Amino acid sequence: MGLCGFLRSRLEVTDDPEKVCNEVVDTCLYKGSRDNMSAILICFPNAPKVSAETAKKEAELDKYLECRVEEIIKNFNKHALGHPTH
Structure with missing residues (x-):
């Protein structure tokens, strides 16, 4: 599953974009990334719903x-x- 799939799956669980961004960063850290990371999630009207x-x-x-x-x-x-x- 790529980043888009991960984001879709998380947006089906929560409507809190900050929580989703934190989960993305946490997952990157868990997988060993040590880069400086930031995440901004912009949800358009057709974005997945909870x-x-x-x-x-x-x-x-x-x-x-x-x-x-x-x-x-x-x-x-x-x-x-x-x-x-x-």
Whole structure:
């Protein structure tokens, strides 16, 4: 997925252009870019709109990932403290 596809997918989840720009910069940094980055997003009338279904799926994924990370940390802490999980 290129930048246009990424922007489209994010605009289906939020109507906050600042949040979308921050996600673009965060993704670039995550992928190893070290350049000086700025982003300006101009949304024309035909820009993608927030999709309730897509936003719901995004929220469900975020919740799942949050729970999974908490579970991994909990299991790691138990193991690190000498209380194996199995």
